[in-house]
Amino acid sequence: MHNKNVAKIPQQAFDWYDEYAHGDIDRRTFLSRLASLSVVGLTLGTLTQALTPNYALAEQVSFNDPDITAQYHEFLSPHGHGKGRGYLVTPKQLDKKLPAVLVVHENRGLNPYIEDVARRLAKQGYIAFAPDALFPVGGYPGNDDEGRALQRELERSKIEQDFIAGAGFLKNHELANGKLGVVGFCFGGYISNYLAAAVPELIHAAVPFYGTPASDELVKHVKAPILLQFAEQDKRVNDTWPQYKSVLEANKVKFQAFTYPGTQHGFHNDSTSRYDAAAAELAWERTLHFFASHLVG
Template sequence: MSERANTAQNTHIPQEAFDWYDEYAHGGMDRRTFMRKLGTLAAVGYSMSMLTTALLPNYALAEQVSFNDEDITASYETFDSPEGHEQGRGYWVRPATSATSYPAVLVIHENRGLNPYVKDVARRLAKAGFLAFAPDALFPLGGYPGNDDEGRAMQRTLDKEKIQHDFVAAAKFLKTHSLSNGKLGAVGFCFGGYMVNYLSAVDSDLLTAGVPFYGTPAPKELRQNIEAPLMVQLGELDERVNNTWPEYEQDLKANKVDYQMFMYKDAHHGFHNDSTSRFDRASADLAWQRTLAFFTEKLS
């Protein structure tokens, strides 16, 4: 395992900087405004270099499982998506064993394409014995471009409904694959967390279990369809997403959904992503242990 990023607590970055980054990363602020706001902190003693290094991802820190790890086999697979962008592509990782089938988990990236952190998450799942598939929503545009700013801009140009159809198609592809045991889990982060909620709601028979990390709920009119057990992972400081939780929980209770929600103290939006200072090692490790145990129980 390579050295990972420090926790947000250890960088002493003011909370407003994280709030500005969250707004910037989700389209509520352009880069020029974001950098200008960071400049106001530089004026009171925080260097721009320290601020940008802390807030922007360094994917060299995110590799926990090497693509050369002898316990896994990694490649790429394409799938048909007739209601989406016609064809999709994703990162395919399986345990390097002779088993004929595995519990399967769809891994869904943030709002910027299939970056190295999310690919590593897929490898972590395969290392733990799961068949993992991480589609890239940006495949119709050539795939993740190598940096988050461009990836985020590219994803915003794509039709949201077609992206959703692509992930439904990817889920069906994985669930029915000859190496799948027919039980499908999904884990996603930010936009990917929303997609886990969406997949659980758009088709009651699609997911066997879902783990949305700091994702907003599916549209309200779909929530009555949710039958898959959910493990909802939230960071205490993530005000934007947390504000959507009370209403979502009411609907889950009303529809008698088997769900758990874990709120991680002092954790930011993105606390599981170990490529930035929002990463919180203790919370991320605990959340991941819970995720693996949940999938082991529900998918085996």
């Protein structure tokens, strides 16, 4: 199994991977730091393989699942890159309009893990849509290193506008009933917080996984209930929470926040050794309950 050596990996290696994944260090620096570790039974190759994604492990719901229909759809984004594209997944049996959930990827484009999250939501009776921020540059390139580099080259404000346009496309979709939630991971956690603040009229519920808040001038506009999911070993994100919490409390926003003991940033992503099965399952159960409470009925 991809994460069989996770218990042997020191925290320092996870911290370095987080720096690398977020563009603070380059791949050469990341690998040279890993090479400096003396870990019994783990070579540099084993460490690198354990810390980088294996997307074959992330498929919980097949794209051929008989209960869903999955396809790609384009949408207009006049204030962003002009046009966007995303992965739309719907339940196959549609006897009424359904609530919808926007699914937002990490900082590397629409990878197979995020597509699977969209399928998981469709299996639960939601219209799920996962836009690809990399569509303007050809889409997710098939590996995270290239995807991360491509996303870093794009203008952040235009990406934000593309996700606003994607949210509008989904909320107004002919199969959707107008109730819209958003769930996102890492960069997608930020976008979840951003959408709740930038377009509060669109969002009925937001679930950011280990995401930073919107800017100070925007965060005060949040109105929708928020479920915030944090990893314990994630200082970069967690340091932003106290101030964000004070703003939410001051504005009487309904929120719940959970920190999962011993987990790493990215613990829900079942394609890497940062995955924590128990925490991911609990966080997902809470996510589904939260959406059911605020989007259904």
